Amino acid sequence: MQTSQNIKDVEYIVSIIDNLLSSFGNNVVSSVAYDTAWVARLANKYENVNFSASLEWLRQHQNEDGTWGAPLLHYHDRFASTLAAIVALKENGTHPKDAHRVQRGEDALWKLISKLGHDDSDTVGFPIVAMSLVVDATELGLDVPTPSIRFARGYQKKVDSLLNQPSRYWLNNPLAFSLEGLYKAVHHTDTVLEANHSVASSPAATAAYLMRYEDQNAIQYLQSIQDEEGGIPALSPINIFEITWSLNHLYFVGVLQSDHPRVRELLDMLWSAWSDTSGLYYSDYFKVPDLDITSASFILLNWAGYPVSADVFEYFELDTHFCTYINETDPSPGSHLRLLTALQHAQDHPKYDVWVEKVLNALMRFDENGSYWSDKWHASPYYVNHLAIYALHNVNNSLIKSRIQWIIRTQITDGGWGYLDTSTPEETAYCLDALLYYDQTTERIDPEIIEKAASYLSKYIDYEEFTPLWISKGLYTPTLIVKSAIVSTLYRFSQWKK
Numbered sequence: 001m002q003t004s005q006n007i008k009d010v011e012y013i014v015s016i017i018d019n020l021l022s023s024f025g026n027n028v029v030s031s032v033a034y035d036t037a038w039v040a041r042l043a044n045k046y047e048n049v050n051f052s053a054s055l056e057w058l059r060q061h062q063n064e065d066g067t068w069g070a071p072l073l074h075y076h077d078r079f080a081s082t083l084a085a086i087v088a089l090k091e092n093g094t095h096p097k098d099a100h101r102v103q104r105g106e107d108a109l110w111k112l113i114s115k116l117g118h119d120d121s122d123t124v125g126f127p128i129v130a131m132s133l134v135v136d137a138t139e140l141g142l143d144v145p146t147p148s149i150r151f152a153r154g155y156q157k158k159v160d161s162l163l164n165q166p167s168r169y170w171l172n173n174p175l176a177f178s179l180e181g182l183y184k185a186v187h188h189t190d191t192v193l194e195a196n197h198s199v200a201s202s203p204a205a206t207a208a209y210l211m212r213y214e215d216q217n218a219i220q221y222l223q224s225i226q227d228e229e230g231g232i233p234a235l236s237p238i239n240i241f242e243i244t245w246s247l248n249h250l251y252f253v254g255v256l257q258s259d260h261p262r263v264r265e266l267l268d269m270l271w272s273a274w275s276d277t278s279g280l281y282y283s284d285y286f287k288v289p290d291l292d293i294t295s296a297s298f299i300l301l302n303w304a305g306y307p308v309s310a311d312v313f314e315y316f317e318l319d320t321h322f323c324t325y326i327n328e329t330d331p332s333p334g335s336h337l338r339l340l341t342a343l344q345h346a347q348d349h350p351k352y353d354v355w356v357e358k359v360l361n362a363l364m365r366f367d368e369n370g371s372y373w374s375d376k377w378h379a380s381p382y383y384v385n386h387l388a389i390y391a392l393h394n395v396n397n398s399l400i401k402s403r404i405q406w407i408i409r410t411q412i413t414d415g416g417w418g419y420l421d422t423s424t425p426e427e428t429a430y431c432l433d434a435l436l437y438y439d440q441t442t443e444r445i446d447p448e449i450i451e452k453a454a455s456y457l458s459k460y461i462d463y464e465e466f467t468p469l470w471i472s473k474g475l476y477t478p479t480l481i482v483k484s485a486i487v488s489t490l491y492r493f494s495q496w497k498k
Helices: 010-023 033-040 052-060 075-092 098-118 126-139 152-163 174-181 203-212 216-225 239-252 261-273 291-303 310-316 333-343 352-366 381-391 397-409 425-441 447-458 479-497
Strands: none
Touching (some): 010 261, 010 479, 033 052, 033 075, 033 203, 052 075, 052 098, 126 174, 174 203, 239 261, 239 291, 239 479, 291 333, 310 333, 333 381, 381 425, 425 447, 425 479, 447 479
């Protein structure tokens, strides 16, 4: 374990970055209760496959309060994860204590039901996956509550549009990622499986498909991502997402070189998948064009001299804002901030002024409290407000000032930051990097605040496991992305110290 003294050694930090570069694209994602539970439901149907290990994983990962889900409390995560887990244990559990585990889970759901409105954002696909699980649980004789649903009408419109097609094509449809919410409606003639025989790179959706139709290659996909203890990641693969987000962290602290062989190799991968019309997507096996990914990739490719054009952002433009993907139910502040950052690299584009104004107007509408934005892809507002410090620099400095004040005033006594009341290395990395960038470009920050944060963060320079904060259908960690955020921030701090 390194100390704050060690992080002054830039060579050590750069050596970690070199190791990370060699790993980007390996799809390192933490196992989660929600997707593990869906795979555990296959244990009896496919007895010759080791899906029973996922049942055992559930037994070992029930929380003290009877729930399943991430350690830090996000109510939608706990509700969906617990519901999925008790359905799996009720269907396939054979351990003498499984009935008690299920009972504790039932009790916990009734306590969670009134608190779902406390979350800033739902988990992905919650309106359809939660209702599907409630139906399954009820058919099994479980006594579970029916959750209130935000955006129910918007989801129903998208579901009807897909299911009413005479020839259903799930590929490239965002609903495919949450197919488990509609698995009983999937017909054998539907086009569902990707080339790697996953459903939209979602283990839960793939498992639900296998509950209806057998496919040996889909089984092998799940086997290939199951960890040694039976745990299943929230999504896999995430190669484009992992590469773009990780490289962006390194790029913005000035440690990347575009002619570095590995950096060029990674950028070539992005360029080979790039579309001049619709940009990029998060996975080779779920090719839904994504504004967030497109903006992050545009920044990198433009910097490295690839002939990308900002015309690509027209694909995501709507009348009053931009969408992360076509037919998005609720817009994302994070996607708008990432786009605003990308536009700073395209100031000569004819629509630059119009687009910047549209983004700023949208951000103002999203700004409900005047201190921070929250975003549906991450449980912590510190993530999206870290983006804001870069995106708004010399564009709207007054909005930056309020975000910086919020960050400073919410630092925890241990030097870190944590929106869910406990400091985490990831959130601390975002806050410290934001403060360092602001200190270097705009106005000096009290050095004691910075030193205290760096002292906390330096303890985690060699960590490999982090608190799940990213929102899928449960909270998860894209490990290499988080590691890149931490190491990049410590690199910036090492330069600040000079």
